Amino acid sequence: MSKKKIVVCDHIHQKGFELLNKEQDIEVINAADVPKGEPLYEVIKDADVVITRSPTPVDEPFLEAAKNLKAIVRAGVGVDNVDIEGCSRRGIIVMNVPTANTIAAVELTMAHMLSCVRAFPYAHNQLKLERIWKRENWLGTELKGKKLGIIGFGNIGSRVGIRAKAFEMEVIAYDPYIPPEKATDLGIKYTKNFDDILKCDIITIHTPKNKETINMIDREEIAKMKDGVVLINCARGGLYNEDALYEGLKSGKIRFAGIDVFTKEPAVDNKLLELDNVTVTPHLGANTIESQEKIAIQAAEQALEAVRGSSYPNALNLPIKEDEIPPFVRPYLELAQKIGFLAAQVNKGVFKSIKVVAEGEIGEYIKSLTTFVVVGALKESLGESVNYVNAEFVAKERSIEIKSVVNPNMSGYKNKISVKLTTDKDVIEIGGTIFEETVQRIVEINNFALDVEPKGKMILFKNTDVPGVIGQVGMILAKHNINIADFRLGRDNHGLALAVIIVDDEVTKETLRELEDLEACISVSYAIL
Incomplete structure (x- = not known):
């Protein structure tokens, strides 16, 4: 039986190598001194797992060379050098070591x-x-x-x-x-x-x-x-x-x-x-003997678990295996995470609860949907420290109640997911669905029916439904040289309206303050997806 291969692309503490080299069923290659580019690509071509640090760019050429790669362990916190999206497309799990330093x-x-x-x-x-x-x-x-x-x-x-x-x-x-x-x-x-x-x-x-x-x-x-x-x-x-x-x-x-x-x-x-x-100091945050030792040990432990497929500690992404999840589920998982991320940007505050509701056949995957929603919601405040493995644990640690509900399909859509985020300040509920197999849409925000592509820079403007408001909003945005790419409006039966305005340009605090000062304005928020 051939051995699994772990390639260490950058220098780590010797303690990490000691841990790796003890395993008789693993081949370990120290490529820290191998020049980046083609020489390194030759070494990693049949690697199952690689351990990297910041000097190694895990980019398209790297991933293209590593045809057999199953997982990447970034020995440290930052993953700026890793193309996480590219890894996800290839089903490669990306892990980091977030607490050792x-x-x-x-x-x-x-x-x-x-x-x-x-x-x-x-x-x-x-x-x-x-x-x-x-x-x-x-x-x-x-x-x-x-x-x-x-x-x-x-x-x-x-x-x-x-x-x-x-x-x-x-x-x-x-x-x-x-x-x-x-x-x-x-x-x-x-x-x-x-x-x-x-x-x-x-x-x-x-x-x-x-x-x-x-x-x-x-x-x-x-x-x-x-x-x-x-x-x-x-x-x-x-x-x-x-x-x-x-x-x-x-x-x-x-x-x-x-x-x-x-x-x-x-x-x-x-x-x-x-x-x-x-x-x-020259970025010495993790530069202690003890810290480097812990990083190397944890990176080695994670690489060993990943190469054997037993677990993926601190995974920053989650590959979707074709044989486990039907293709139609994939865009719903992406949409779930976006809705969670949007909800957290709009409803800022201390999270109290996150409720995920699924209707239709997608309800069979409520657990996965919930994980993606929680990751999206917590990413807004915690960044790379939250992942698909630890999301619900982190939520529990912060006393956030997580609820998952599958309801009969009464929405009129083939499948629909809804996320209700409650904080100490407010409640927001966002619903979404998929059209034509891959077209993601937000169809509801706090009972306002809309049709919004969850993408780009978004202003959410709630107001009393009186004449002239859209013109006033447009004038303020024009004054700040902000171009409107799309404008979606929802109205209710109580004299209120909610506009979701997609813009091409960054929106400053000053612009938001001017919108907020409009007499008809009830609330205004800004989000980027």
């Missing part, structure tokens, strides 16, 4: 915080490199008694909060996707008002990178901050607008910043490096 990232955050308040790197350089002893140059401040604002209170943010409490700091957490008690049970204040964070002495961010969090801290937010604020980013590049950050540091509005991640890396030419009130 948690403590390393937490401790690096604290190191940057301490370095900023004491200007430690600059004092060190003056003494060691310039041999100058000037204590008076380095009058620092203390963490004790300072107010720390934490944006994002997940695995890393919460642990930063615990350590900050040990420094006798006052800690306040902002994360609209967690129950308040997750913070308050730790003696940490919880807020839903982002301006409370902007009033803090020190601010650190620990969110995924997505459309909601890119440039989350920009000129407008910095202007509201205290003079002399300290900012920390050991999460993802681009969460702070780097131009705004540079201006704030140069003007002195921001006293110091500690930055481990940059919009473009390697960041050897980044203008932040010019400033003398910033501490920088």
Whole structure:
């Protein structure tokens, strides 16, 4: 019997190789030093599983070369180098190792915080490199008694909060996707008002990178901050607008910043490096011996499970096997995830429950539909940390009730799926179906009948059904150079209307505020699918 083959494309800790090499039924190839491109393609051509890190682009040529590939393990959190959609089309499972670097990232955050308040790197350089002893140059401040604002209170943010409490700091957490008690049970204040964070002495961010969090801290937010604020980013590049950050540091509005991640890396030419009130590190969040050891061990364990087909821990996608799921189900699964994602963007808040209802033959696959809905809904706040394997576990951990219901087909459609998302703020219910085997459509939003393709940039505008509203909306969008690609309107019997407006251009907060200020407006929201 031939051995299964695991190819390690990038350097991992030796502990991972020790684990892999113990298995007598597995052939392990260390290709970390094999040049990328054709030489590597030759090695992976009959691989069953590969382990990669960021240096290896898992792109179309890579996937085309790896004809036998069943799974990819990304040894780390980020999967920017992996074409997940391409993998899914080929039935290749993509896994990552999301938690092994948690403590390393937490401790690096604290190191940057301490370095900023004491200007430690600059004092060190003056003494060691310039041999100058000037204590008076380095009058620092203390963490004790300072107010720390934490944006994002997940695995890393919460642990930063615990350590900050040990420094006798006052800690306040902002994360609209967690129950308040997750913070308050730790003696940490919880807020839903982002301006409370902007009033803090020190601010650190620990969110995924997505459309909601890119440039989350920009000129407008910095202007509201205290003079002399300290900012920390050991999460993802681009969460702070780097131009705004540079201006704030140069003007002195921001006293110091500690930055481990940059919009473009390697960041050897980044203008932040010019400033003398910033501490920088070259993306060292996972760079500890312990973290690298854990990443290698977990990656090896996942590769072994995947190569044997026993399980796929931390799978970021789910291949659909032709022999298990009929072809007609595939577009419904995709639609289910899109509806969940849309619902979460429109109904922001702490999730209370997610209810999935199926009508028609598709009801036989309610469990799979529910998984895809939950992944879509949680992706909005959790990004790549949620997947098809852990979605319902993550929901349970967050006290989100998941309901799956199969109803008699009374909708008039051959098959229909509906998702009802309840948060602490509101309830939204979205229904959808498939026409002509693959054409996805949203046919209902909160009892408004519509016909909307779930794709692109969408403005949802609810209003009192009076003359002139569509014209007013069009004028505001035209004023901001936003082109309307499609306009779908639903009306009810109570004098209300809901418009779903598909646009070609990005919609700013200012545009949404102007729409919201229209007299007829009841609510307005923006989503991207």
